[in-house]
Amino acid sequence: MNDFLERELKEYYRKTPKARKYYQTACRYLPGGTTRTLSFFQPYPLFIERGRGCKIYDVDGNERIDFFNNATSLILGHANPAVVKAVRERAKLGTAFHAPTMHEVELARLLCERIPSVERVRFMNSGTEAAMMAIRAAKAFTGKNKIGKMEGGYHGSADHAYVSVHPDLTQAGPADSPRSLSDSMGISSGTLSEVVVMPFNDAEAVERIVKREKDNLACIIVEPMMGAAGIIPARKGFLQDLRRITRENDVLLIFDEVQTFRHSWGGAQEMHGVLPDLTALAKIIGGGFPSGAVGGKADIMSVFDSSGGHAKVPHGGTFNGNPVTMAAGLATMKQLTRKSFAHLSRLGDELRRGLTDLFVRYGYKARVTGETSFFKVHFTDQEVVDYRSARKGVNNEEERKIFFHLLNRGIFLESQIKGCLSVPMGRAEIHALLGAMEDYLKGQKSFPG
Numbered sequence: 001m002n003d004f005l006e007r008e009l010k011e012y013y014r015k016t017p018k019a020r021k022y023y024q025t026a027c028r029y030l031p032g033g034t035t036r037t038l039s040f041f042q043p044y045p046l047f048i049e050r051g052r053g054c055k056i057y058d059v060d061g062n063e064r065i066d067f068f069n070n071a072t073s074l075i076l077g078h079a080n081p082a083v084v085k086a087v088r089e090r091a092k093l094g095t096a097f098h099a100p101t102m103h104e105v106e107l108a109r110l111l112c113e114r115i116p117s118v119e120r121v122r123f124m125n126s127g128t129e130a131a132m133m134a135i136r137a138a139k140a141f142t143g144k145n146k147i148g149k150m151e152g153g154y155h156g157s158a159d160h161a162y163v164s165v166h167p168d169l170t171q172a173g174p175a176d177s178p179r180s181l182s183d184s185m186g187i188s189s190g191t192l193s194e195v196v197v198m199p200f201n202d203a204e205a206v207e208r209i210v211k212r213e214k215d216n217l218a219c220i221i222v223e224p225m226m227g228a229a230g231i232i233p234a235r236k237g238f239l240q241d242l243r244r245i246t247r248e249n250d251v252l253l254i255f256d257e258v259q260t261f262r263h264s265w266g267g268a269q270e271m272h273g274v275l276p277d278l279t280a281l282a283k284i285i286g287g288g289f290p291s292g293a294v295g296g297k298a299d300i301m302s303v304f305d306s307s308g309g310h311a312k313v314p315h316g317g318t319f320n321g322n323p324v325t326m327a328a329g330l331a332t333m334k335q336l337t338r339k340s341f342a343h344l345s346r347l348g349d350e351l352r353r354g355l356t357d358l359f360v361r362y363g364y365k366a367r368v369t370g371e372t373s374f375f376k377v378h379f380t381d382q383e384v385v386d387y388r389s390a391r392k393g394v395n396n397e398e399e400r401k402i403f404f405h406l407l408n409r410g411i412f413l414e415s416q417i418k419g420c421l422s423v424p425m426g427r428a429e430i431h432a433l434l435g436a437m438e439d440y441l442k443g444q445k446s447f448p449g
């Protein structure tokens, strides 16, 4: 193992003895000691005791600035006082009923007022479910059975979504017409044959594929900025092209705004001025509680209407529109003003620029992608525009060295060196991250070629 990494890991062990013990106990009851694939890292994850604002505190008493905010879901940071108050007040009155409360109507109204394409909302409990139900609604509305998704696009772990998320490029076929490959055992070949995979940021290729498949293609689901694939923004005009291509070929366009609803007051669709037919939401709309929603035009959303006895797409859910989640979501969304989003974008620009300047100054081969409050470091000097170009910038050893170096210096981000900001952050937090990164660069004897 690289000496630098060995030293950082030793320091991590020294700082986190309780987490190590807790993890050993966890392994007795949870497969692999975890219940969440994406938050786990080797040799064992931190166990967190509490969070406040943009800081988290682990069970070993270490304080860190949280640059991942529970996978982008906590836009106001931790334990926001108004959210805590709303949850406490709601919980005192009861937490769940086999009947609606006005909270769900109020949050639905707020989302309809903010998101340009959304006229009706259906609540559920995760982004996985939101993407899955948006896809099913599109199939029901169009009567077609195939779905289009981008290579590397992440829409949670339901069957159709979990195709070509991290495909092996030796198996994935040509870049302009990728094969659909399963990312998990247990996904049937029937499902694979219903998923048409497309390259992100390549409108010409998408148009060719859509023209070929249009008779069977119900929808294209796309993240307006690819998240899991590497925080890759859409090229100028790409989303507009998708809108034109889908409209011309009678295919519905679904924006998965589970992450990008962080982009602005009305999400990425408002920022780009492109209106999809359906939108999948989750994360920030639940104010820190499990949440999800599908929104869209009234005629399409009517597939969920069960008031006449039977919906075209029946959709139960014991905790749909749960009043605690709805109260937390409302308390969160009401605090998010246009100024909050401008603040996040300004800080995001400063961070991305600062990281890029450092890499140039030290001659370190890396690129920073992202927009608004998102950022990611790729270990390449090539432009990153899609899943395949992002793969060229993967360097597991550099990721681990930087991740543990930052972790040991009070900076928590996602282990692939990506993250996002929260409203309570200011320039001090940005400079703390930049300082720790500069310290890393100074500490290297040589850089990878």
Ligand SMILES: Cc1ncc(COP(=O)(O)O)c(C=O)c1O
Binding pocket: 071, 125, 126, 127, 128, 129, 131, 154, 155, 156, 157, 223, 227, 228, 256, 257, 258, 259, 282, 283, 291
């Ligand atoms: C774009 C996108 N869609 C869907 C999901 C799934 O959301 P959840 O983890 O709430 O199921 C995620 C989660 O990170 C996501 O980033």
